Amino acid sequence: MATIREKGYYHWDGRLEERRFPWWPITRTGIQLAFRKKWFKFVFAFGFSPAVVFLVLIYISERLEDFKSMFGGKERLITVNPKFFMDFLTNGFLVFIIVMVLVFAGAGLIADDLKHNSLQIYFARPLRKKDYLLGKMAVIFFFVLILTFVPALVLYVFKLVFAGSFRFVLEYPWLLLSIVGFAALMAVFFAFYTLLLSCLSKNSRYVMIIVFMIYLFSQVFYGIMQSIFRTPYMALFSIYENLLQAGAFLFAQKPPHAVPVVWSFLVLAAVCATSALVLTKKIRATEVIR
Amino acid sequence: MTPVIETKNLSKWYGNVLGLSDVSLEIESGITGLLGPNGAGKSTFMKLITGQMKPNIGAVTIRGKRVWNDYRLFSRVGFCPEPDAFYEDVTGWEFLTGLLRFYGFTRAEAADRATRALAIVELSADKDRKVRSYSRGMRQRVKFAQAIAHDPDVMILDEPFSGLDPLGKRRLIKLVKDFESEGRTVLVSSHVLPEIEAVTSRIIMIHQGKILAQGDIHMVRDLIESHPHMISLRSPAARAVAAAFVDDASVLKMTFGTDGRSLVVETHNRDAFFSRLQAVVVEKGIEVDEIDSPDDNLQAVFDYLVGK
Numbered sequence: 001m002a003t004i005r006e007k008g009y010y011h012w013d014g015r016l017e018e019r020r021f022p023w024w025p026i027t028r029t030g031i032q033l034a035f036r037k038k039w040f041k042f043v044f045a046f047g048f049s050p051a052v053v054f055l056v057l058i059y060i061s062e063r064l065e066d067f068k069s070m071f072g073g074k075e076r077l078i079t080v081n082p083k084f085f086m087d088f089l090t091n092g093f094l095v096f097i098i099v100m101v102l103v104f105a106g107a108g109l110i111a112d113d114l115k116h117n118s119l120q121i122y123f124a125r126p127l128r129k130k131d132y133l134l135g136k137m138a139v140i141f142f143f144v145l146i147l148t149f150v151p152a153l154v155l156y157v158f159k160l161v162f163a164g165s166f167r168f169v170l171e172y173p174w175l176l177l178s179i180v181g182f183a184a185l186m187a188v189f190f191a192f193y194t195l196l197l198s199c200l201s202k203n204s205r206y207v208m209i210i211v212f213m214i215y216l217f218s219q220v221f222y223g224i225m226q227s228i229f230r231t232p233y234m235a236l237f238s239i240y241e242n243l244l245q246a247g248a249f250l251f252a253q254k255p256p257h258a259v260p261v262v263w264s265f266l267v268l269a270a271v272c273a274t275s276a277l278v279l280t281k282k283i284r285a286t287e288v289i290r
Numbered sequence: 291m292t293p294v295i296e297t298k299n300l301s302k303w304y305g306n307v308l309g310l311s312d313v314s315l316e317i318e319s320g321i322t323g324l325l326g327p328n329g330a331g332k333s334t335f336m337k338l339i340t341g342q343m344k345p346n347i348g349a350v351t352i353r354g355k356r357v358w359n360d361y362r363l364f365s366r367v368g369f370c371p372e373p374d375a376f377y378e379d380v381t382g383w384e385f386l387t388g389l390l391r392f393y394g395f396t397r398a399e400a401a402d403r404a405t406r407a408l409a410i411v412e413l414s415a416d417k418d419r420k421v422r423s424y425s426r427g428m429r430q431r432v433k434f435a436q437a438i439a440h441d442p443d444v445m446i447l448d449e450p451f452s453g454l455d456p457l458g459k460r461r462l463i464k465l466v467k468d469f470e471s472e473g474r475t476v477l478v479s480s481h482v483l484p485e486i487e488a489v490t491s492r493i494i495m496i497h498q499g500k501i502l503a504q505g506d507i508h509m510v511r512d513l514i515e516s517h518p519h520m521i522s523l524r525s526p527a528a529r530a531v532a533a534a535f536v537d538d539a540s541v542l543k544m545t546f547g548t549d550g551r552s553l554v555v556e557t558h559n560r561d562a563f564f565s566r567l568q569a570v571v572v573e574k575g576i577e578v579d580e581i582d583s584p585d586d587n588l589q590a591v592f593d594y595l596v597g598k
Contacts, residue, residue, distance in 0.1 A: 025391035033379060117375040121436065124340050124369035125392040126361050284343075 022127050026135025031142055034105035043104060044143070047097040051151030054088045055158060062162035080159050080168070082175050086251035088155065089148055089182050090244050098190065099215045101143050106194035107211050108204035109136045110283070115202040119283065129283055133195070140191040149183035174252075182250045186243065189268050193239075196275035199282040215239055232257040235264075242267050293318050294444060294475040295339055300348035302334055309334040311499045313348070317477060321470045323486035323507070324479035326496035332479040333372055335496065336448045339477070340369045352444055365393055368442035370434050372449040372479075378422040382413055382432045385421055386439055393440045407439035408432075410465065426453040434462065438469075445469060447478040451485045463488045483510070518542060519560045523567075524580040528553040531578075534570040538563070551579075 034040055060067050061078040088094070113119050122132055156176065159168055197210050222238035235241035235257040245264035248255040255261055293316035300313040310331045326332045337343045339350045341357040341364065350357040357363060376385050383404060390400035408414050411431040416424070424432065430453045437445060447466070451459050466489050469476050480486050486493055487507055495503040495510065503509070525531055528551055535541045540559035547553070557563045560583070571578055 020394075022392060025388055028391075029377070029380070029384075029388050033377070036379065112377060116377055117371070117373050118377060119375075120337070120342055120369075120371050121375040121389065122392075123342055123361075124364055124367065124371075125389065126363075126365045126394075127392055128361050 022131040023135030023138060026122075026132060027138040027142065030105070030109055030136065030139030033108075034139070034143070037104050040101075040104040043097065043100045044147075047094070047101060047147040048151065050088060050091055050094045050097075051155065054084070054151075054155055057084075058155060058159050058162060062159075082172055082178060082251045083253055085152060085155065085175065085179060086182075086247050086253055089152055089179070089186070090247040092240065094147065095240055095243065098144055098147055098186070099212060101147065102140065102190055102194045103208045103212050105143050106140050106190075107198055107207040109139060110195060110198040110279075111201055111204040111207045114199070115204070123284075129280075132283065133279055136195055136198075137191040140194055141187045144187040144190050145183055148186055149179065152179045152183065178250045178252070182247050185246055185250070185268070189243070189272060192272040192275035196271070196278055199279055232259050233263075235259055236267050294353060295477065296351045296354075297339065298348050300335075300338060300345050300350060302338060302343060302345050308499045310338065310345075313499075313501050315494065315501065315504065317475065317494075319473060319475045320492065321466060321476045321478060321490035323490045323493040324477060324496060325481070325483065325486050325493050325510075326479075327481050330481075330496045331499040332481075332496055333448055334499070336369075336446050336477070336479060340364070340367060340446050365440070366442055366444060368437035368440065368445040370437035370445075370447045370450050372452070374429055375433065376421050376429075379420060381418050381420055382408065382424065382428075382435075383417040385432060386436055389436050390439055395440075403439045403441070404435075407435040410438065411435045412461070427455055427458050430454055431458070431462075434465075438465075443474050445474060445476045447476065449479055449481070451480060451482070459485070518556050518558050519563075519583060520554060520556055521560070521563060522552060522554045522580075522582050523578055524552050525576060525578045526551060527574075527576045530574060530576055531567070531570060534574070535563075535566070538566060 035044075057078050058080055061080050113122070119132075123129075156179065160166065194211055197214070198204075198207050201207050201210075218237055218239045219241075222234055222241055225234040225237060226232075235245065236259065241257065242264040245255050245257060245259065245261050246268065247253075249261040249265075295315070295317040297313050297315045300315075301311050302309040313335065324332050324335065334343070338345050339352070339357060341350075341360070344358050352363055352367065355363055380388065386404035386407060387397075387400045390403055391397075395403065404417075405414070408417050411434055413428060413431055413435065416428060421429065421432065430450065434447070434450055437447065450462060450466075454462060463485075466476055466478060470490075476489075478486070478489060491507045493503075493505070493507045493510065494501060523531065528546060532544050532546070532553055532555075535544065535555065540557050540562045541555055542558060543556040545554045555563065567581075570576065
């Protein structure tokens with residue numbers, strides 16, 4: 001006769017708790033790991049240099065009389081207006097630094113998880129695929145916004161402080177929205193761009209090269225095509241030129257290329273849509289072996 | 291009573307390869323061993339019941355709730371996957387506290403639970419070392435710690451003993467047994483029969499994606515005992531050993547190797563053969579270089595069960 005054993009079964013009546021922001025631990029880890037990388041801190045700190053230069057320019061523009069002798073009349077060219085803020089956010093050096101930051105902080109975001117089989121550990125926890133992706137995207141949002149939106153906001157505040165009046169606000173009441181809109185556009189685009197490339201390989205070094213090369217190559221390719229075909233539409237091949245076009249639209253400036261701005265928005269949206277599609281397919285707890 | 295884990299007609303295939311076929315099971319609280327040779331479908335089964343993969347057919351429920359897409363259920367489940375699955379640039383402590391934050395624990399709670407879990411697996415002294423520098427056994431232990439740190443009542447352990455030294459294995463076996471006494475449900479997989487035997491007598495045998503047998507481990511042992519065993523030995527006096535066993539009724543067949551030093555014996559009473567062999571070797575002063583039991587492994591038992 002079989003032994004009757006006492007089952008230590010206990011009935012669990014508790015409520016299944018949900019974390020309010022389940023993606024936050026992923027974001028936190030991503031940011032922490034980025035700062036541990038050798039060259040990252042240097043590159044990141046360097047990303048604030050355009051902000052310092054633009055801050056000095058704001059100061060000069062508000063103290064024109066003091067700098068008259070130093071610049072010999074050229075100081076009058078410094079005008080703080082929406083174009084000034086657009087120039088800050090779209091200047092080639094800042095965008096280049098952002099790409100470099102993504103190379104260090106973003107390339108390994110998914111690639112390292114794929115390499116270390118971490119996805120199955122994540123998805124054995126109360127975490128959805130969208131939480132995972134949002135957590136990874138938030139890492140990029142953090143770095144892009146801290147290099148774009150935060151300094152732009154600081155510049156805006158300093159403009160008001162140096163001017164000592166709110167005339168600037170009344171003159172351009174929509175400017176803050178433009179700053180938020182363009183910084184958000186950069187953050188969303190670069191998040192999709194980086195994660196798309198990061199999920200394609202298990203080797204983060206390879207992804208680092210690809211993130212940098214695709215950005216650079218799109219610009220070189222645009223230059224080559226432009227010189228051959230001599231049509232402004234070739235700007236649509238360049239990531240940077242498309243961002244310039246979108247920036248011009250958001251800051252109510254004349255676009256640098258004679259191409260309908262909607263085309264640039266469509267190109268950027270297409271990259272994001274492709275990324276979303278690939279990420280949905282690629283991110284799963286277990287690698288399926290066929 | 292509702293079974294803790296229930297699967298109904300669970301099937302999973304990868305393209306043309308069948309991973310799991312029509313598995314219907316009820317697993318109750320306590321320890322259940324999932325036993326099967328490599329590639330039998332153990333990991334597929336475990337990934338299905340932890341919601342890592344969607345079944346092609348069938349469903350899995352844990353405590354009556356469907357697993358697939360119910361991510362909240364995993365706050366009560368601890369999963370220790372077979373392969374290493376961690377960021378290597380973080381310390382063992384960071385690895386655990388980071389994962390604990392997914393359950394909504396505060397920083398202090400997460401720290402407290404990580405401390406306890408690391409102490410249980412005896413990694414407190416190495417908690418501030420990077421996972422990259424951990425040995426195979428330490429990695430296995432930290433992986434186990436992440437499965438228990440949030441105090442789950444259902445634990446799915448995929449090959450938790452692999453890579454552990456005998457002492458580590460013994461400690462882990464004791465831990466798993468302690469969980470049973472606390473009323474938890476533990477499903478532990480292995481391809482090594484003695485490992486499963488050490489933790490539980492309740493087993494599920496899986497082979498080629500199908501459940502072959504479910505029940506008490508003694509049943510398997512009996513099958514092994516009734517199944518003729520092959521024992522091979524190498525000795526300069528192989529024929530002298532054979533001569534000593536000619537009149538032994540438990541020996542069914544003896545085959546000599548071409549080198550004159552190897553002998554393969556087929557017996558239906560392995561224990562009797564070994565005790566007599568010891569006596570013969572001592573009595574006649576025979577030198578034996580090697581003794582091996584080629585079919586004393588799980589694959590042989592499975593082959594036997596499926597009638598190969």
